[in-house]
Amino acid sequence: xxxxxxxxxxxxxxxxxxxxxxxxxxxxxxxxxxxxxxxxxxxxxxxxxxxxxxxxxxxxxxxxxxxxxxxxxxxxxxxxxxxxxxxxxxxxxxxxxxxxxxxxxxxxxxxxxxxxxxxxxxxxxxxxxxxxxxxxxxxxxxxxxxxxxxxxxxxxxxxxxxxxxxxxxxxxxxxxxxxxxxxxxxxxxxxxxxxxxxxxxxxxxxxxxxxxxxxxx
Amino acid sequence: xxxxxxxxxxxxxxxxxxxxxxxxxxxxxxxxxxxxxxxxxxxxxxxxxxxxxxxxxxxxxxxxxxxxxxxxxxxxxxxxxxxxxxxxxxxxxxxxxxxxxxxxxxxxxxxxxxxxxxxxxxxxxxxxxxxxxxxxxxxxxxxxxxxxxxxxxxxxxxxxxxxxxxxxxxxxxxxxxxxxxxxxxxxxxxxxxxxxxxxxxxxxx
Numbered sequence: 366x367x368x369x370x371x372x373x374x375x376x377x378x379x380x381x382x383x384x385x386x387x388x389x390x391x392x393x394x395x396x397x398x399x400x401x402x403x404x405x406x407x408x409x410x411x412x413x414x415x416x417x418x419x420x421x422x423x424x425x426x427x428x429x430x431x432x433x434x435x436x437x438x439x440x441x442x443x444x445x446x447x448x449x450x451x452x453x454x455x456x457x458x459x460x461x462x463x464x465x466x467x468x469x470x471x472x473x474x475x476x477x478x479x480x481x482x483x484x485x486x487x488x489x490x491x492x493x494x495x496x497x498x499x500x501x502x503x504x505x506x507x508x509x510x511x512x513x514x515x516x517x518x519x520x521x522x523x524x525x526x527x528x529x530x531x532x533x534x535x536x537x538x539x540x541x542x543x544x545x546x547x548x549x550x551x552x553x554x555x556x557x558x559x560x561x562x563x564x565x566x567x568x569x570x571x572x573x574x575x576x577x578x579x580x581x582x
Numbered sequence: 583x584x585x586x587x588x589x590x591x592x593x594x595x596x597x598x599x600x601x602x603x604x605x606x607x608x609x610x611x612x613x614x615x616x617x618x619x620x621x622x623x624x625x626x627x628x629x630x631x632x633x634x635x636x637x638x639x640x641x642x643x644x645x646x647x648x649x650x651x652x653x654x655x656x657x658x659x660x661x662x663x664x665x666x667x668x669x670x671x672x673x674x675x676x677x678x679x680x681x682x683x684x685x686x687x688x689x690x691x692x693x694x695x696x697x698x699x700x701x702x703x704x705x706x707x708x709x710x711x712x713x714x715x716x717x718x719x720x721x722x723x724x725x726x727x728x729x730x731x732x733x734x735x736x737x738x739x740x741x742x743x744x745x746x747x748x749x750x751x752x753x754x755x756x757x758x759x760x761x762x763x764x765x766x767x768x769x770x771x772x773x774x775x776x777x778x779x780x781x782x783x784x785x786x787x
Contacts, residue, residue: 397765400607444705448676452669460665475715478668482708484608557602558776565762565769572761579760 417514635732
């Protein structure tokens with residue numbers, strides 16, 4: 366324990382906690398957590414980014430809180446304690462979004478509330494925060510939130526570019542004169558099914574680059 | 583009556599929990615390897631939704647909305663507890679799941695055994711909380727409408743998970759590219775099923 370306390374704040378081990386979920390241990394494509402809300406908010410980049418940041422904040426801080434309290438939480442009621450901590454964080458985020466970015470908050474509708482039941486958060490609390498110190502847990506939370514956000518932003522990028530021809534609302538394709546060549550927006554990508562298919566394709570690309578992730582069977 | 587039928591059909595097909603809103607995807611992907619377990623989980627979800635949606639409707643109407651506490655007396659007319667919605671809803675859902683579990687265990691042990699671990703896990707299934715939040719957002723008029731919405735959403739979810747489980751059982755005999763195996767192909771299949779379900783879009787009765 367004593368050598369762990371002397372560890373620098375961003376040691377190699379801690380840094381790994383932050384970067385692993387971005388690739389090899391991504392919450393969405395590898396751990397299959399938190400898909401519920403991941404797909405519905407990816408029609409445009411802006412709500413996807415706001416959602417990604419919200420989830421990052423909630424996972425980071427609820428991991429931090431639970432890890433600090435972990436010695437005082439009785440094992441039998443831990444789920445309720447975790448839910449209360451998560452719900453409190455989500456209420457804070459929700460009120461904040463309503464106050465400062467009301468239009469995005471309206472677009473996200475129920476999905477902000479659904480962060481509570483986002484399995485990434487419960488999953489990380491159970492798997493990591495209950496057994497680790499606050500600082501590594503905080504990094505783990507931020508890392509997993511970022512890994513989730515990364516997929517969200519990738520999906521949203523393709524859906525917005527192909528579906529509406531814009532990036533963050535800026536009409537890229539129009540400025541490049543692509544419509545002049547007879548190209549038309551693919552309305553299909555705006556519809557829900559395309560989000561699933563894009564995630565499927567991301568998984569395909571990731572797994573063909575990293576063979577160790579391929580499922581045996 | 584027509585209104586109720588409309589809500590029912592709409593919540594099963596047009597606004598299907600899985601295919602239109604991606605709710606309950608985690609268990610949808612994890613528990614859809616065989617039709618039998620998928621069926622068990624689906625029935626449990628229908629069960630819990632039918633109870634929690636009308637219950638949360640009442641809670642919202644008589645406890646949380648602005649002015650909802652007026653039945654306590656004039657002084658409470660301005661109280662607005664709606665910022666507590668998430669916490670109260672999830673608490674009621676967790677409590678109801680626990681209660682349903684106890685009731686099922688007491689009266690139908692056979693069903694209890696076949697549902698097994700799925701029953702407690704439903705508390706964190708986003709389809710359940712999602713249905714309650716949609717119910718709140720869409721402002722249904724009475725308990726009956728909320729109940730029918732809960733039932734329809736549940737049946738829609740059941741239909742989806744049993745469908746994908748059946749496809750995955752057949753998929754074992756197909757030659758899927760290695761990196762796509764398992765999760766990847768399931769995502770794409772769900773996408774294709776969702777496209778099929780979009781055929782129902784725009785139906786009103």
